[in-house]
Amino acid sequence: MKSPTVPPDHPRRVSLEIRERVIEGHEKGIVATAGLLAHGRGEAFDYMIGEKTTERAREAARAGVAALLSAIHPVISVNGNACALAPKELVALSELTNAPLEINLFYYTREREDAILRALRKAGAKGVLGTHDRPSSAIPELSSNRRKVDSEGIAKADTVLVPLEDGDRTEALRALGKLVIAIDLNPMSRTSVKASISVVDNIVRILPLMIDYAREMKDMPKKRLESVVSTFDNKANLNDSIRMIMNHLESETRQDDDISQAI
Ligand code: PTJ
Numbered sequence: 001m002k003s004p005t006v007p008p009d010h011p012r013r014v015s016l017e018i019r020e021r022v023i024e025g026h027e028k029g030i031v032a033t034a035g036l037l038a039h040g041r042g043e044a045f046d047y048m049i050g051e052k053t054t055e056r057a058r059e060a061a062r063a064g065v066a067a068l069l070s071a072i073h074p075v076i077s078v079n080g081n082a083c084a085l086a087p088k089e090l091v092a093l094s095e096l097t098n099a100p101l102e103i104n105l106f107y108y109t110r111e112r113e114d115a116i117l118r119a120l121r122k123a124g125a126k127g128v129l130g131t132h133d134r135p136s137s138a139i140p141e142l143s144s145n146r147r148k149v150d151s152e153g154i155a156k157a158d159t160v161l162v163p164l165e166d167g168d169r170t171e172a173l174r175a176l177g178k179l180v181i182a183i184d185l186n187p188m189s190r191t192s193v194k195a196s197i198s199v200v201d202n203i204v205r206i207l208p209l210m211i212d213y214a215r216e217m218k219d220m221p222k223k224r225l226e227s228v229v230s231t232f233d234n235k236a237n238l239n240d241s242i243r244m245i246m247n248h249l250e251s252e253t254r255q256d257d258d259i260s261q262a263i
Pocket residue numbers: 031032034035036037038039040041042043045079080081085104105106107108164165166167183184185186189201202203204
């Protein structure tokens with residue numbers, strides 16, 4: 001079914017256009033049906049954040065990019081939603097940070113793997129890890145489909161970027177001693193809480209910024225990059241992110257008060 005075009009003056013145009021991308025991704029077999037629900041959850045948190053990138057998200061994104069640039073084996077994990085929402089940005093960040101893209105799916109089917117691979121190649125990806133024809137190993141702590149990882153990718157990575165992740169795998173990757181960078185709109189999700197660096201923002205807004213940071217920092221000495229990572233405090237980041245949501249909701253309440261006084 002062809003989705004209607006969002007009118008240019010629609011007050012929720014940006015959000016609706018992003019939603020259309022996910023629906024289109026689902027129709028092409030890229031996004032899992034559960035990915036539509038995951039997106040709805042993300043939309044709700046984005047609404048509470050105020051649909052803008054906070055200063056805290058910028059700091060986390062910068063630390064995340066510094067971690068990718070200073071890693072020995074960085075990898076960017078790709079699932080259906082991430083691929084549908086920002087394929088070109090994933091490819092650009094991968095090239096700038098020398099972090100290969102690895103397809104890693106919770107709801108694995110061979111058809112979805114193929115559809116995601118096609119979309120990444122169309123976006124300019126040259127080599128993609130995690131496909132069925134690649135050598136694989138298993139993450140022993142995990143029972144989901146995500147336990148199967150590329151032997152040359154996540155298996156040997158020291159740093160993994162995981163956009164829109166489920167909590168189990170973040171926890172398992174941390175248990176294996178890897179540095180995990182999450183992109184998740186929910187600062188209270190298990191992924192955000194378990195990750196080393198949690199970027200609380202919409203993948204659509206934050207990846208272009210991470211690309212800018214990668215361009216800016218790619219020639220920085222390793223010591224300086226490592227210091228950006230080691231001085232980042234994820235607990236403070238998450239606490240502030242939750243506070244920012246509360247402040248945003250508070251300001252919305254005051255607007256309601258203003259309205260009732262005006263009546
Ligand atoms: O493609 P697959 O098979 O690997 O499956 C991918 C999904 C996303 C379905 C799977 O990983 C899943 O079920 O994830 P969860 O547990 O629903 O978690 C998704 C998280 O991503 C939630 O915390 C959402 O708030 C968050 N999220 C949703 N949309 C966005 C987002 N975070 C950043 N940007 C978004 N656009």
